[in-house]
Amino acid sequence: MIVHVALPLPLQKTFSYYVPFIWEPFAKPLARVKVPFGNRMLTGFVVGVTEGGDEGLKEIADILDIFPLIGEATFQLCAWACQYYLAPIGLALKYALPSRFKVEKYLSVRAKAEQTRHLDGLTLKAAYTFAGKQTVWEYYRAEMVELYDSFTGSSFAPLEESGITPGYQARLYVANVERRKEEYLRVISETLEQGKNVLFLLPDSHTVGDYFCRFVTQSLGKRVVWYTSSQPKRQMETFFRARAGEGYLILGNKSAVLLPVGQLGLIVVERPEEDEYRNEEAFHFNAVRLAIKSAEMQGMPILLGSVSPPLDLVNLAQQGAVSLTREELFSQTKLSELRVESGKRGHQLPAELVSCIDQAVQENETIAIYTPRRDYASHLYCLECKKPFLCPDCETPLTYHREGDKLACPSCRKSLAYDETCAQCGGSLIQFSATGAEYVEEQLSAALQEPRVLRVTGESIRKKDAHSFLQVAQTPGTIVIGTQILSRLYDLRVKRLILMGQEEFLRVAGYRAHERVFQIFRNLIDALRPEEVLVVADKTSLIGAAQLANEEGFYEEELAKRRQAEFPPYVRLFLIEVEKKTRASGQRVVAEIVERLQAEGLGSRMMGPMLQKRGGLRWRIVLRGDESSVPPVLSWMYGLSGVRMEPDPPSI
DNA sequence: AGCACGCCGACT
């Protein structure tokens, strides 16, 4: 017997191996097998079985699963994801099981016959060492033993899926966090009462995740389980409960979307616009896209909640593919804006702003200031030789950190001392721009009398716990200065919120800049629930108080622009990156790609190639596909050495 | 992806 195996490598092809007679009954599609590959051992998934003898093939080294652990629905979803994201099936299937996966440790044997009495109660692992793996598996096949997992105690068997039910319905709920919580809890409870499981996707585990976990646990208690790779044992428990149990609420982030779940009845997604749903390593996917497809394929409802949904979802709503409910976000919020002179970035905080903050501090208010960057300044520029400060190793622009008076390279993490002179010409007229939280803190310290400032960044939250921050932040008279992380702290409430630095997004976020600013600002208001919001903007800024308040109008306008420019969600973008050490080898591959694209009639849908010097040499080509399908040429490109393909890149 | 192999230019 021969099995065809999909390996977790960026290769589209499968590899065939011979299966010795004794293992034949277990070599079924989707079982995991250990195989020799070159000079290493890899674990892959059986994707096909054919009759035949050892025709010079290598033998499989081991079979890991007594029966396949992945059900049909999960497999179909992986298969769909692979064609949509141009990934090999072996990589996708790997994501469907817990990262550090040890079944034998958590499964135990229950004897069902006199001859197997001696194995009763042993873990599967112990039973293997005692009686041999082959013997135990034969007992299982002869129904002389059964298996149960140590968490639920219930019998371990192939996954029973609900099959396709006619209940697909995608619903986008645009409302503030209090209303979303009510709505989530209502639909979740309804589904759990029917004895079905619910999958609840959250963008992270430590802020938004933790908040919703505490909320749902209040009313659902032990029905709530977490699926997270940072706690392997807990992840294993959830894995078993998801397949055996009934009526569990499974919380998880992006990788939970591929978890095999029995009797899944509903999917909920909190804040589908968050970037954390994008998987960047090995196999690129967006968990929200997969969640919608999963609900559609299995015929179940999906509820997506946010105050600032991603544009593609709003587009689907306009087409009638998703139903949309909107609620007012600003009934208790006063919005205003402060227009400042443009072109003077990074010199001084506007005087009006300083006096506004000063007044708030005098009145003992809680106040939060948002700025997109955490450091002091992200760009340094020598006014004498007119050159930016670049990393001597990799030529990436250096950032400046006040703490320690250091220059740092964001790309290679090199750290350099800063001596207030230009490394190129020795000049001392240095301009700082793209300033961040450290800078704002310094400016306020200079302008106000002993201000109480708390700087909050993603990193500082990860080091301490969020709760200890909140205690300080809640103290009246405190000025909280923070980056995007502030939009995740639902437990922090402020009287006044100041939104600065949106110009920075025009530089880094490309075509999504306005969408991102809109989402971050609205999510900050959603999380912090301020009574007053002040948008600091210059003449180039697109998001003012009016845009923030008029959500429907903003989306309409932004979608019109995207349609006009032929950008997502009306087309799909594919970023093709060629990385080589020498110019000649790179140009050869790039020329081959360009030629092939032109031959396929895609020349006019191609942008680039553009050459970038970052360490080695990097060429980038962007291809516009149509809304849903993937141009077939791309699968040819996949697997060329030094060529990377990124579907739906966040910026280009 | 990871690895072996073969090609070149550089250097004690």
Add this chain to the structure above:
DNA sequence: GTCGGCGTGCTC
């Protein structure tokens, strides 16, 4: 003469 970087091809 040989060491090391780089490109190419292969893995059942």
